[in-house]
Amino acid sequence: MQPDPLLPDPLLAVRGLSVDFSGVPALSDLSFDVGPGEVLALVGESGAGKSVTARALLGMTPRGATVSGSVLLHGAPVTAADWGRRIALVPQDALSALSPVHPVGEQLALAVRSVQGLSRKDARLRARSALEEVGIPAAQSSAHSHEFSGGMRQRAVIAMAMVNRPELVVADEPTTALDPETQDKILTILRERCAATGASLVLVTHDLGAVGAHADRMAVMYAGRLAEYGPVDRILVRPLAPYTEGLLACLPTAGTPHKSRLPTIPGRPPAPGAVAAGCAFAPRCRYATGRCHTERPAPRAVDGREVACHLDHLESV
Numbered sequence: 461m462q463p464d465p466l467l468p469d470p471l472l473a474v475r476g477l478s479v480d481f482s483g484v485p486a487l488s489d490l491s492f493d494v495g496p497g498e499v500l501a502l503v504g505e506s507g508a509g510k511s512v513t514a515r516a517l518l519g520m521t522p523r524g525a526t527v528s529g530s531v532l533l534h535g536a537p538v539t540a541a542d543w544g545r546r547i548a549l550v551p552q553d554a555l556s557a558l559s560p561v562h563p564v565g566e567q568l569a570l571a572v573r574s575v576q577g578l579s580r581k582d583a584r585l586r587a588r589s590a591l592e593e594v595g596i597p598a599a600q601s602s603a604h605s606h607e608f609s610g611g612m613r614q615r616a617v618i619a620m621a622m623v624n625r626p627e628l629v630v631a632d633e634p635t636t637a638l639d640p641e642t643q644d645k646i647l648t649i650l651r652e653r654c655a656a657t658g659a660s661l662v663l664v665t666h667d668l669g670a671v672g673a674h675a676d677r678m679a680v681m682y683a684g685r686l687a688e689y690g691p692v693d694r695i696l697v698r699p700l701a702p703y704t705e706g707l708l709a710c711l712p713t714a715g716t717p718h719k720s721r722l723p724t725i726p727g728r729p730p731a732p733g734a735v736a737a738g739c740a741f742a743p744r745c746r747y748a749t750g751r752c753h754t755e756r757p758a759p760r761a762v763d764g765r766e767v768a769c770h771l772d773h774l775e776s777v
């Protein structure tokens with residue numbers, strides 16, 4: 461990947477990131493940047509490698525994973541010491557992320573004390589204000605997580621992620637278990653908290669509507685590889701990678717009748733370890749040629765984004 465002239469000093473620079481499990485590739489040669497204060501969405505179907513990428517950014521890949529390539533924060537490799545301080549996670553499952561035995565406010569105060577070394581009193585005050593910043597009244601800081609609704613629990617894990625003012629927040633499908641209205645509220649809170657503190661956000665999601673509403677830039681992933689990467693307003697208006705085009709064609713439009721069946725991309729993503737030679741999307745791609753089945757397309761710069769595709773017509777965009 462060439463350095464992006466619009467991002468001369470990215471907060472996060474990922475270069476050639478690959479992850480495999482016992483020789484089975486889960487991510488392959490991924491490169492992208494995240495600018496200061498920017499929201500980058502990682503999108504794609506299940507099995508695209510979005511969550512593995514999120515974990516690799518945090519240095520939290522499971523035991524047995526082999527990781528190569530680099531993840532740089534302000535030009536220096538991310539280390540375990542950055543976790544919870546400079547980089548924080550908003551997990552998908554807030555119920556498991558919060559302790560059932562300690563009051564929520566106490567858990568936040570502990571996180572503050574362990575990183576900032578504040579007194580008990582000051583840490584408690586900081587925890588309360590972090591909860592208020594996400595719309596949870598300070599009076600509820602003594603409640604336990606099981607006393608919260610799903611939306612409030614998700615607010616609490618956002619408060620937990622933001623309480624030490626990280627530079628980068630990684631949110632892994634943070635609203636999957638919530639109803640659509642609550643999902644949008646939670647994503648709005650997350651984005652607003654990041655904007656208020658200057659933090660960048662990497663948002664893992666399969667929801668292209670949320671990408672359009674909340675992200676600046678997007679990386680479309682397929683079978684652990686990058687299919688298309690660039691500004692949201694360009695890609696959503698005019699996708700160039702056939703896989704992105706297929707994903708967008710599955711979205712409902714204003715004229716879609718209620719309860720009608722939405723189109724899907726024919727076929728299924730390959731299982732890890734069963735990715736075809738050449739372009740991983742070739743078995744499902746209506747534009748595939750003989751070359752696509754033998755030669756993996758390298759991402760190339762086209763029309764203000766990166767696209768991994770052999771199609772000749774991309775040259776004339």
Ligand code: SF4
Nearest residue numbers: 739742745752769770
């Ligand atoms: S490289 Fe070929 S198979 Fe892959 S997306 Fe492009 S046209 Fe389709």
